[in-house]
Amino acid sequence: FNGIEESDFCLVIGANLRIDAPLVHARLRKRALLGGFDLAYVGGKLPSHRDFTFPVDYLGDNPNTIKDIIAGKHPVSSKILNAKNRMIILGMDALTRSDGHALIESLGAYASATPIIQNDWNGFNILHKAAGRVGGLDIGFVPQKDGKSTLDILNAASTGEIKVVYLLGADEIDFDLLKKAFVIYQGHHGDRGAHVADVVLPGATFIEKNATYVNMEGRVQQTIQGLQPPGEAKEDWRIVAALAESLGQTLPYNTLDDVRKRMIKENVIFERLDEISKMPWRPMPNLKSTLSSESFKPASWSFYMTDPISRHSPTMAKCIQEIDEPIRQREIAYG
Known part of the structure; x- marks a missing residue:
């Protein structure tokens, strides 16, 4: 995530960035507004209040799209190869699927075989939801x-x-x-x-x-x-x-x-406190897992109650009541 401002292409897989990591979304939006940057998203269809706030190429929710990209059969494949600093952001909504092992193995191998991983550039990112x-x-x-x-x-x-x-x-x-x-x-x-x-x-x-x-x-x-x-x-x-x-x-x-x-x-x-340490890239183990045909779906995730402290906070409970619930009701009413 350290190189977002220098990237020119990003592929997001199974991550609801506005909810999972608002600051990452804000940095990607800033990069998009500067121009010369494309972002493609593979994952569950996001509701309007959780969708990206800048132009995104939505590739659908079919895991076979990942296979096609890796095999070089998708238009995004050439975009990745032609970019200078390309990134993949793999979210926990993807990794917690039954085929999570297959996703990280195949994408890790793809990153190793392409310029996503270079001596001075590591564009493979996993977006964790748990603070520890x-x-x-x-x-x-x-x-x-x-x-x-x-x-x-x-x-x-x-x-x-x-x-x-x-x-x-x-x-x-x-x-x-x-x-x-x-x-x-x-x-x-x-x-x-x-x-x-x-x-x-x-x-x-x-x-x-x-x-x-x-x-x-x-x-x-x-x-x-x-x-x-x-x-x-x-x-x-x-x-x-x-x-x-x-x-x-x-x-x-x-x-x-x-x-x-x-x-x-x-x-x-x-x-090394308050420093970003450069770690060596380690190839993913090949466990010969297979991708599922099940469509990607965005997980249920309450932005205001993500840990024991916020779940016991009267202020966060009020945020749920006054912000999240009205949006949910409008989506139910208007489909």
Whole structure:
């Protein structure tokens, strides 16, 4: 996303930019108004209040369009090859489909084989919706060898194969699949996960702890604690360390500085605050997945309630009532 202002062509797939990332949409609009820039969109048809606010070439919602572009059989294929700085933005509405693996594999291979990836230019972008996901990926917080994905964990819990599930601030999953499991929830505001939990470990909000975040551009940022956590609430790393010790697995972290040193050991970008670190391009693994024929659809996504804090905010609730709901009713009335 760092090079939007220098790009001259962008292909957006399965991303509702005005809702998912308004600032990215604003930057693309600014680039379009300067001229010499084209944007094509493959995805579900967007309602008027969520559609792009600048000219866009809508390519429809058929996944076969992606195949044609990659195979060089679509008019957009030549636009990508003839552009100087071309970009792909792949949204989570696409990646959370059943064929998400196939999409990222095929598009990643396409990016590697074309000038989308160059020594001084990386035009392959994934638009995440969760604030902590980029940092989690940077630190390697992914299933390890023989590990399970989120969906695998949920399915195994639903059958009783997994007996205990630990939710670390996880509130955007299908909780009906956890009815047979013993659920531990670590988080704040008593959100969705807390309501199904057998044990709740109260954590601290972002203003109640010193924390590290990574934004969409890969810029590492740190925040400073402004308030003390209420009651029994603690910083997340302290909860995990205390739990590990009670289980006889003492972790080598006595201070926040110890945690941050380990983060830097895992990935050096955590040492470079407020900088965009250039990371080497890694080819996507070929798992021989296949694209589905199911049409793309924009996901239901409430702009004003995207996390536990905003879902408990009277102000955000009023925004839903006074802004979103009237628009929804007008769309129902006028089709």
